[in-house]
Amino acid sequence: MSSVVVESDVQLSLDSIRESLIRQEDTIVFSLIERAKFPLNSPAFEESRCLDSGNSSSLTEFFVREIETIQAKVGRYDNPEENPFFLDNIPQSVFPTHKYPQALYPKASSVNINKRLWDVYFKELLPSFVKPGDDGNYASTAASDLACLQAISRRIHYGKFVAEVKFSDAPHDYEPAICSKDTEALMKLLTFEKVEEMVKKRVEKKAETFGQEVKCVSGDEESEKNYKVDPSLVSRIYGEWLIPLTKDVEVEYLLRRLD
Amino acid sequence: MSSVVVESDVQLSLDSIRESLIRQEDTIVFSLIERAKFPLNSPAFEESRCLDSGNSSSLTEFFVREIETIQAKVGRYDNPEENPFFLDNIPQSVFPTHKYPQALYPKASSVNINKRLWDVYFKELLPSFVKPGDDGNYASTAASDLACLQAISRRIHYGKFVAEVKFSDAPHDYEPAICSKDTEALMKLLTFEKVEEMVKKRVEKKAETFGQEVKCVSGDEESEKNYKVDPSLVSRIYGEWLIPLTKDVEVEYLLRRLD
Numbered sequence: 001m002s003s004v005v006v007e008s009d010v011q012l013s014l015d016s017i018r019e020s021l022i023r024q025e026d027t028i029v030f031s032l033i034e035r036a037k038f039p040l041n042s043p044a045f046e047e048s049r050c051l052d053s054g055n056s057s058s059l060t061e062f063f064v065r066e067i068e069t070i071q072a073k074v075g076r077y078d079n080p081e082e083n084p085f086f087l088d089n090i091p092q093s094v095f096p097t098h099k100y101p102q103a104l105y106p107k108a109s110s111v112n113i114n115k116r117l118w119d120v121y122f123k124e125l126l127p128s129f130v131k132p133g134d135d136g137n138y139a140s141t142a143a144s145d146l147a148c149l150q151a152i153s154r155r156i157h158y159g160k161f162v163a164e165v166k167f168s169d170a171p172h173d174y175e176p177a178i179c180s181k182d183t184e185a186l187m188k189l190l191t192f193e194k195v196e197e198m199v200k201k202r203v204e205k206k207a208e209t210f211g212q213e214v215k216c217v218s219g220d221e222e223s224e225k226n227y228k229v230d231p232s233l234v235s236r237i238y239g240e241w242l243i244p245l246t247k248d249v250e251v252e253y254l255l256r257r258l259d
Numbered sequence: 260m261s262s263v264v265v266e267s268d269v270q271l272s273l274d275s276i277r278e279s280l281i282r283q284e285d286t287i288v289f290s291l292i293e294r295a296k297f298p299l300n301s302p303a304f305e306e307s308r309c310l311d312s313g314n315s316s317s318l319t320e321f322f323v324r325e326i327e328t329i330q331a332k333v334g335r336y337d338n339p340e341e342n343p344f345f346l347d348n349i350p351q352s353v354f355p356t357h358k359y360p361q362a363l364y365p366k367a368s369s370v371n372i373n374k375r376l377w378d379v380y381f382k383e384l385l386p387s388f389v390k391p392g393d394d395g396n397y398a399s400t401a402a403s404d405l406a407c408l409q410a411i412s413r414r415i416h417y418g419k420f421v422a423e424v425k426f427s428d429a430p431h432d433y434e435p436a437i438c439s440k441d442t443e444a445l446m447k448l449l450t451f452e453k454v455e456e457m458v459k460k461r462v463e464k465k466a467e468t469f470g471q472e473v474k475c476v477s478g479d480e481e482s483e484k485n486y487k488v489d490p491s492l493v494s495r496i497y498g499e500w501l502i503p504l505t506k507d508v509e510v511e512y513l514l515r516r517l518d
Contacts, residue, residue: 139337205474209468
């Protein structure tokens, strides 16, 4: 069986993908540190009655739905790196937009696991790194949650680009498992434990570096370090959720790669 | 003349304000580093014809106006620390909202210099720290600009709280200059060059720390440092724009403090 070649303006390379994923780590760590300024503030993402429509929705869900609509109108989802959480029909951009190169296989490019990410984020990931409590700052909290969600979603769905490059580099390695829909075999082909350990170590170091209190007087560095987010937790967030979810995207993409 | 006492649920203190301003530095440095991922992308903030309404507006202005409306609907501007760029009439929140303590003097609390900040940001501040060029990523760029603008706006308008505490601590020091509308004398009373130098030094160190490339293997630190935003520029951004604009807010607030 011959593999289908994707028409592409740019040549994706594992190096450029790796570089992007490393830079995205900074964005994710920044967003977690910023979110940790606020306590859990669960009333923001629990169901509540919207005074306007009378419909039930959480404040955060209302916020994200509305913001995504505006972002679509300025062309955010023309970028194949961006995947919405709620938009089934993406509104057209109201400004002239950029033509992004189509590096993904069209029939697999729509993989979107943001519904799962939403659940995991609010039920497991978020409570793991913020303090419990409620300070009433729901608008700022929702904005911070959106920043985290979008940064993590971009990382996870970057798995589509990873999978495309890996497949293009060695289609025959993947074709049998794709044809037999062997998810487990695909997962095995996509797993490199050494690389995953290195990523977890690096994001821990990033959380140490970016989450420290920087003081003006040198010498203060010796005093006890107080991190804004526990670095070992950031490593755990990658190990338990971000890396596995990325691989899930890779598998889902590959399963449609010969359609 | 006796000073008017503001009814306040919380006692503002210079210490808590200082702490907040220091934490806000991290947010501002993060947002500048994130914005610097993209080149200037000036077509995003230059006037363009909106395909929807046919009106002329820049993509970024359209975006910020729409986002502020959504943010108002979840209660962002109930928080006296937040000041909109474009909303003349702030829409009511559609969810039950938090009662923020009113620590500011009501007749002075509406000071808002965001129009000036908008101009300064796009004409001077932004071109000083991003690469020239245009990569077409306007939606992401607009979102990054909004994050910078909101972080800087919060910092600058925190001057209202600074002024309120300074005034409350020593009203007689300020009353003569307020009564004679002597802006220059007020500016002198509010200027502490040593403190400003310390802030500039600290944000430079923060830009060094947060904008470095963090590598996994120790020992790499010795290699040449590549900063995502030039740390001396961040110091300059504080010295030339953020600190002076904050003091302008303080002066404008004090001028209305006896109304």
